[in-house]
Amino acid sequence: MKKYFALLVAISFIFILAVGCGDPEDIDTEAPDQEAETEEVEDKQVVMGINPEYNTFDPAHAYEKSATMIMKVLYDNLVTFEGEDTVTPRPMVAESWEISEDNKTYTFDLQEGIEFTTGNTLTAEDVKWSFERARDLKGNPSFLAENIKEIETPDDYQVVITLHEVDPSFLSKLTQSVFGILDSQVVQEQGGTQDDETDDAKSWLDNHSAGSGSYILDKFVPNDELILVKNDDHWATQPEIDRVVFRHVSEPSTQMMMLQKGDIDFAFDLDSEQIEMLKGDENVEILNSNTFSIFWFHMNMDPEIGGPVSEPKVQQAIRYALDYDGLTDLAGNDAFTPYSIMPVGFLGALDPEDGIEQDVEKAKQLLEEAGYPDGFEIETGVIPGMAPDGVSFMTMAEKIQADLAQVNITMNISQEEVSIYLEKYRSGEHQTNVSMWGPDFPDALNQLAFLPGQTVGLRANWTEEMNPELAELGHQARTEVDDEARKELLEEIQRQVLETGPYAVFVQPVRALAHSNDLTHVLYTPAFQLDILTLDRQ
Amino acid sequence: MGLFQYTVRRILFLIMVLIGVTIAAFIISNTVPGDPLVANLGQTAMSDPEIVERYERRWGLDRSLPEQYLIYMSNLLQGDMGTSIRSQRPVIDDLKQYFPATFELATLATLLSIIFGLIFGIISAVKRNKLIDHFVRAISVTGISMPAFWLALMSLYLFYFLLDIAPGSGRLSADFSGFSLQTGFLIIDSISAGRFDILKNALYHMILPALVLAGATMGIITRTVRSSLLDVMSQDYLRTARAKGLNETVVIMKHALLNALIPTLTIFGLSYGNLLGGTVLVESIFDYPGLGWYAYISATTLDFPAIMGATILIALVYSVMNLLVDVTYGIIDPRVRY
Numbered sequence: 001m002k003k004y005f006a007l008l009v010a011i012s013f014i015f016i017l018a019v020g021c022g023d024p025e026d027i028d029t030e031a032p033d034q035e036a037e038t039e040e041v042e043d044k045q046v047v048m049g050i051n052p053e054y055n056t057f058d059p060a061h062a063y064e065k066s067a068t069m070i071m072k073v074l075y076d077n078l079v080t081f082e083g084e085d086t087v088t089p090r091p092m093v094a095e096s097w098e099i100s101e102d103n104k105t106y107t108f109d110l111q112e113g114i115e116f117t118t119g120n121t122l123t124a125e126d127v128k129w130s131f132e133r134a135r136d137l138k139g140n141p142s143f144l145a146e147n148i149k150e151i152e153t154p155d156d157y158q159v160v161i162t163l164h165e166v167d168p169s170f171l172s173k174l175t176q177s178v179f180g181i182l183d184s185q186v187v188q189e190q191g192g193t194q195d196d197e198t199d200d201a202k203s204w205l206d207n208h209s210a211g212s213g214s215y216i217l218d219k220f221v222p223n224d225e226l227i228l229v230k231n232d233d234h235w236a237t238q239p240e241i242d243r244v245v246f247r248h249v250s251e252p253s254t255q256m257m258m259l260q261k262g263d264i265d266f267a268f269d270l271d272s273e274q275i276e277m278l279k280g281d282e283n284v285e286i287l288n289s290n291t292f293s294i295f296w297f298h299m300n301m302d303p304e305i306g307g308p309v310s311e312p313k314v315q316q317a318i319r320y321a322l323d324y325d326g327l328t329d330l331a332g333n334d335a336f337t338p339y340s341i342m343p344v345g346f347l348g349a350l351d352p353e354d355g356i357e358q359d360v361e362k363a364k365q366l367l368e369e370a371g372y373p374d375g376f377e378i379e380t381g382v383i384p385g386m387a388p389d390g391v392s393f394m395t396m397a398e399k400i401q402a403d404l405a406q407v408n409i410t411m412n413i414s415q416e417e418v419s420i421y422l423e424k425y426r427s428g429e430h431q432t433n434v435s436m437w438g439p440d441f442p443d444a445l446n447q448l449a450f451l452p453g454q455t456v457g458l459r460a461n462w463t464e465e466m467n468p469e470l471a472e473l474g475h476q477a478r479t480e481v482d483d484e485a486r487k488e489l490l491e492e493i494q495r496q497v498l499e500t501g502p503y504a505v506f507v508q509p510v511r512a513l514a515h516s517n518d519l520t521h522v523l524y525t526p527a528f529q530l531d532i533l534t535l536d537r538q
Numbered sequence: 539m540g541l542f543q544y545t546v547r548r549i550l551f552l553i554m555v556l557i558g559v560t561i562a563a564f565i566i567s568n569t570v571p572g573d574p575l576v577a578n579l580g581q582t583a584m585s586d587p588e589i590v591e592r593y594e595r596r597w598g599l600d601r602s603l604p605e606q607y608l609i610y611m612s613n614l615l616q617g618d619m620g621t622s623i624r625s626q627r628p629v630i631d632d633l634k635q636y637f638p639a640t641f642e643l644a645t646l647a648t649l650l651s652i653i654f655g656l657i658f659g660i661i662s663a664v665k666r667n668k669l670i671d672h673f674v675r676a677i678s679v680t681g682i683s684m685p686a687f688w689l690a691l692m693s694l695y696l697f698y699f700l701l702d703i704a705p706g707s708g709r710l711s712a713d714f715s716g717f718s719l720q721t722g723f724l725i726i727d728s729i730s731a732g733r734f735d736i737l738k739n740a741l742y743h744m745i746l747p748a749l750v751l752a753g754a755t756m757g758i759i760t761r762t763v764r765s766s767l768l769d770v771m772s773q774d775y776l777r778t779a780r781a782k783g784l785n786e787t788v789v790i791m792k793h794a795l796l797n798a799l800i801p802t803l804t805i806f807g808l809s810y811g812n813l814l815g816g817t818v819l820v821e822s823i824f825d826y827p828g829l830g831w832y833a834y835i836s837a838t839t840l841d842f843p844a845i846m847g848a849t850i851l852i853a854l855v856y857s858v859m860n861l862l863v864d865v866t867y868g869i870i871d872p873r874v875r876y
Binding site: 047202251418 | 586588589592593624625626627632635636691694695698699702706707708709711712715716718719822823824825827831832835838839840
């Protein structure tokens with residue numbers, strides 16, 4: 001036993017010595033085969049610190065918000081948005097396109113001579129195969145492609161897509177990662193099919209890219225790291241950064257320390273307090289970016305579930321009772337209150353200045369008219385410990401609780417675990433809750449989900465029959481292809497929702513990120529997050 | 539009963555425990571409220587009945603609970619642990635990725651806690667009620683009572699941020715980020731690739747989280763060693779040993795310590811098992827992609843196959859460690875009868 005003990009101690013001391021002798025600064029100079037590494041060090045590398053939710057890079061499955069910026073550089077799409085614009089799609093793989101008179105058929109002429117990173121040439125057949133796979137695998141983002149009825153390829157460089165229904169947001173959807181164009185030959189060699197029962201390429205696509213993008217997926221270890229390397233032969237763009245490393249750093253406080261020490265160049269998940277603390281650091285720059293997310297107080301229209309909050313007058317009273325300035329202050333980073341359900345940045349979004357303002361007296365008067373002069377008690381579902389885009393659900397709920405107390409409404413916060421909250425929310429069982437919505441694709445039509453009879457509307461049990469006029473406006477906006485007419489419809493919808501909808505929209509967050517000050521051309525957009533293509537370092 | 543028969547009986551018992559664990563884990567994870575669909579599908583995808591139906595069929599969520607369990611068990615016996623709903627990879631691949639990281643960390647932490655626990659325990663017992671005893675006891679109480687996540691954050695702030703003598707989070711520095719793992723064990727892979735720079739970097743990254751993890755166990759070991767050593771030291775045979783004229787070091791190290799170690803052995807086994815499953819907070823702060831983190835994230839997304847996989851693996855390691863402890867008991871103390 002004594003021998004074993006001595007051995008144990010000896011091993012441990014050798015171990016500790018080995019570690020103790022290691023100086024972090026000179027470790028990488030002692031490598032035996034360091035020559036290849038030294039060359040890489042001369043390349044421009046950027047290290048990101050991120051707590052990502054992405055777990056796949058197969059275009060037919062990837063849907064997580066943080067995957068968007070990665071997919072955008074791995075795969076080319078037919079069309080794209082440039083910079084912060086989300087209204088005018090620009091040519092990418094498609095040189096030009098035409099839309100038929102009935103607005104259901106799109107004919108795309110493709111750029112010739114584009115090569116995948118595998119060396120194969122991109123043709124119309126690849127576009128057809130990729131889009132059909134995206135639609136038929138029924139993955140998370142497949143709904144974006146389900147309106148596609150038929151895809152024809154008259155020749156190698158022309159694609160004709162016919163839709164089931166008119167969809168003015170179709171081009172906008174085509175910019176999304178689900179429509180990334182795959183090298184169909186390579187993916188089929190890796191077991192790829194267009195049927196979810198037989199497709200076997202996903203695990204391969206999680207570790208390799210099969211696109212024609214500006215970067216190649218070099219390595220992905222879930223919850224550890226993701227490495228992208230530049231595609232030197234890209235047909236259109238030559239980004240400055242040769243290698244992008246995404247390191248999984250789940251704790252925001254660790255991200256902050258690593259950024260200040262120079263171990264990472266970009267911190268994605270800092271909260272507003274940490275951003276404030278970094279403002280004095282001369283090596284760090286803060287970047288504010290608009291988001292397309294909105295937060296709102298959700299009220300149930302079903303009298304049996306909603307009780308008093310199902311009444312329009314009470315809903316209006318609650319909208320007047322909220323202290324919007326206080327809420328946006330708490331949300332931090334220059335967050336603001338949008339006019340209604342349309343986030344600023346989307347077509348037709350009304351000016352936030354014209355929106356609702358707090359008026360406690362008016363709220364009390366409305367409650368009296370509704371027959372509740374002494375107020376009432378409500379229950380509000382809230383997810384604790386979550387702060388999407390840096391806005392804490394709990395903080396918002398507590399502020400709303402204080403605001404409603406001023407008009408004698410007693411709000412009891414029910415803290416719910418995420419999946420339980422989502423299940424109740426989805427089945428419309430919450431009397432009230434604090435909710436957040438981020439759009440699936442960067443187009444105003446997303447927000448029509450808030451209308452009666454639609455996804456979010458139904459979660460408040462707001463059916464089409466309750467407001468057929470508003471529902472009809474939504475149907476018109478959904479098929480109106482003239483931007484000006486669509487804009488007018490969307491404006492009218494926002495006005496009516498602000499008057500009659502079961503929502504009190506209170507915050508559109510502004511996301512703050514921090515990066516080292518030697519990074520230049522940092523562009524962060526709400527639609528695609530960080531633009532890796534423009535990034536450079538001094 | 540001989541040692542061999544005892545060991546065989548314990549292994550059979552272990553298999554029964556594991557079956558029990560699968561049943562318990564299956565029932566608990568399936569009866570907690572919450573729907574894996576909402577945790578794993580997007581809002582708009584959830585509104586599409588066809589996507590929802592295919593998803594349920596694909597993950598077997600449309601079948602009854604006993605049916606799901608029987609399918610799972612028959613697959614398990616063929617070595618198939620299913621596919622994780624969240625990562626959409628075979629659970630066995632996930633475990634192969636996360637287990638080695640935790641295994642390396644927990645082993646180092648246990649090693650450190652044994653060394654420091656023994657040294658502190660012996661000092662504390664021999665110098666009973668002296669100043670050094672109080673000092674050592676204060677350290678052990680601190681180790682036990684300090685929340686691991688707080689200790690982790692503070693040590694990172696102090697040793698990494700302020701003093702710059704420890705590295706930041708992760709298993710390796712970003713300069714080595716392209717290094718591909720074969721077995722998942724960085725120590726083994728770096729040695730077999732002849733990359734001692736990577737070995738050094740990996741150990742360097744491991745030392746701080748391991749020390750934090752060792753804190754609590756070290757405290758318990760110190761206290762146990764101290765009390766059992768004090769107990770043994772008051773016994774007659776030690777007085778005899780001293781009366782024979784043996785020097786005090788031999789008395790303590792040879793005659794007292796071995797007997798005092800028997801109760802401590804149980805703690806080694808249990809704490810090792812605990813470390814494997816209970817490293818979630820420390821793993822999260824140091825961004826050490828390990829099993830504790832995987833189990834936690836699987837539970838929060840109701841990823842049934844992953845929950846089952848992680849539970850079975852942790853239970854297996856825990857049971858094996860206990861088995862080893864029990865067998866070792868018999869070897870070092872022949873008085874133990876089976």
